[in-house]
Amino acid sequence: MLSREEAAGRVMVALDYPGAASAEALVRSLEGIPCYMKVGMQLFYAAGPGFVTELKARGYKVFLDLKMHDIPNTVKGGANSIAKLGVDMFNVHAAGGTAMMKAAMEGVEAALAAEPGLRRPLVIAVTQLTSTSQAVLNDEIGIDGSVADAVVRYARLAREAGLGGVVASPQEVRLIKEACGPSFRTITPGIRPAGADIGDQSRIMTPREALAQGTDYMVIGRPITAAPSPREALETIIEELM
Ligand SMILES: O=C(O)c1cc(=O)[nH]c(=O)n1[C@@H]1O[C@H](COP(=O)(O)O)[C@@H](O)[C@H]1O
Numbered sequence: 001m002l003s004r005e006e007a008a009g010r011v012m013v014a015l016d017y018p019g020a021a022s023a024e025a026l027v028r029s030l031e032g033i034p035c036y037m038k039v040g041m042q043l044f045y046a047a048g049p050g051f052v053t054e055l056k057a058r059g060y061k062v063f064l065d066l067k068m069h070d071i072p073n074t075v076k077g078g079a080n081s082i083a084k085l086g087v088d089m090f091n092v093h094a095a096g097g098t099a100m101m102k103a104a105m106e107g108v109e110a111a112l113a114a115e116p117g118l119r120r121p122l123v124i125a126v127t128q129l130t131s132t133s134q135a136v137l138n139d140e141i142g143i144d145g146s147v148a149d150a151v152v153r154y155a156r157l158a159r160e161a162g163l164g165g166v167v168a169s170p171q172e173v174r175l176i177k178e179a180c181g182p183s184f185r186t187i188t189p190g191i192r193p194a195g196a197d198i199g200d201q202s203r204i205m206t207p208r209e210a211l212a213q214g215t216d217y218m219v220i221g222r223p224i225t226a227a228p229s230p231r232e233a234l235e236t237i238i239e240e241l242m
Contacts, residue, residue: 001242002211002241002242004238004242005034007239007241007242008033008034008035008234009034009035009036009061010211010215010216010217010218010241011035011036011207011217011218011220011234011237011238012035012036012038012063012187012217012218012219012220013026013030013035013036013037013038013220013221013224013225013234014038014040014065014189014219014220014221014222014225015027015037015038015039015040015043015225016040016042016043016221016222016225017042017043017225018042018043018046019043019047020043020046020047020050020051023039023043023047023051026225026230027055027060029230029231030230030231033231033234033235033238035234036060036061036062036063036088036217037055037060037061037062037063038062038063038064038065038219038221039051039052039055039062039063039064039065040065040066041065041066041067044064044066049085052064052085052087053085053086056085056086056087061088061089062087062088062089063087063088063089063090063091063187063217063219064082064085064087064089064090064091065090065091065219066078066082066090066091067092067093067126068091068092068093068096068104069092069093069095069096069100070096070100071100072096072099072100072102072103073103075092075096075100075103075104075107076103076104076106076107076110077107078104078107079092079103079104079105079106079107079108079111079123080107080108080110080111081107082107082121083107083108083111083112083118083121084111084115084118086118086119087119087121088119088121088122089121089122089123089124089187090121090123090124091123091124091125091126091167091187092104092123092124092125092126092163093125093126094125094126094127094154094155094157094158094166095126095154097157098157098160098161101123101125101157101158101161101162101163102161102162104123104163105123105161105162105163108120108121108123122164122165122185123163123164124158124163124164124165124166124167124185124187125154125155125157125158125161125163125165125166125167126166126167127150127151127154127155127158127166127167127168127172128147128150128151128154128168128169130168130169130188130189130190130201130202130203130204131200131201131202132147132202132203133147133202133203134146134147136202137150147172147203148172148175151166151168151169151175151176152172152175152176152179154166155168155176155179155180155184156179156180158180159180159181159184164184164185165184165185165186165187165216166180166184166185166186166187167187167188167189167219168186168187168188169188169189169190169203169204169205170186170188170190170191170203170204170209170210170213170215170218171190171203171205171213172203173186173188173210173213173214173215174213174214177214182214185216185217186214186215186216187215187216187217187218187219188205188210188215188217188218188219189201189218189219189220189221190203190204190205191204191205191206191207191210191219191220191223192204192205192206192223193206193207193223193233193236193237193240194206196222196223197222197223197226199222206240207220207237207240207241208240208241211241220237223237224237
């Protein structure tokens with residue numbers, strides 16, 4: 001059983017908006033609910049780091065979702081810059097390999113060494129995007145085997161590189177925890193309350209199902225942001241988790 005506060009803390013609201021004004025309106029509509037805020041590419045590329053530091057200054061937990069995937073030296077520099085923003089969590093693509101993920105950790109360590117007192121962010125790796133189906137993985141991308149196998153392989157790499165968790169669908173949470181241990185965090189998008197539009201997601205579960213799998217955090221965007229009342233939609237999800 002989760003308390004209301006614990007349940008809210010498991011939800012990461014995806015602020016997928018074209019600019020600061022619309023994102024700010026959503027943040028204001030959820031005021032007082034202790035959920036995580038996720039800033040992704042659309043908002044970050046438009047509003048910049050100022051929006052992130054502003055959320056932190058107002059006491060929000062922030063997941064900066066920029067999914068870095070580049071050569072190790074570049075990712076090290078990117079991770080260094082992100083760590084200096086004081087975010088709680090950020091991600092890279094596990095497909096960049098162990099050297100790239102280790103470089104991300106080095107970038108964080110360098111930032112912490114340069115600025116003692118900086119918050120240590122949890123660095124996580126994206127495994128297989130939750131929009132990727134089994135058929136797309138095998139027939140289009142050309143990776144053989146099951147999605148779950150690919151996800152677990154990436155999760156093991158991320159753990160070996162010293163990362164704290166992975167992004168995957170809730171359908172793979174149990175296998176990830178088995179392979180990497182209970183304290184290795186799972187962050188799961190692909191969350192759809194019963195009856196909600198699936199949209200471009202492929203590997204989905206309801207909030208309650210995802211929680212039952214043992215997920216640590218669930219990333220939820222449109223089921224909240226596109227609802228007539230985002231606050232009511234979030235409250236309903238929180239109730240479902242309690
Ligand atoms: O890293 C992510 O957050 C992410 C990884 C992934 O595999 N799938 C995925 O949907 N996401 C993000 O999670 C959010 C899901 O949004 P909705 O589909 O609107 O609930 C979006 O902001 C995506 O960018």
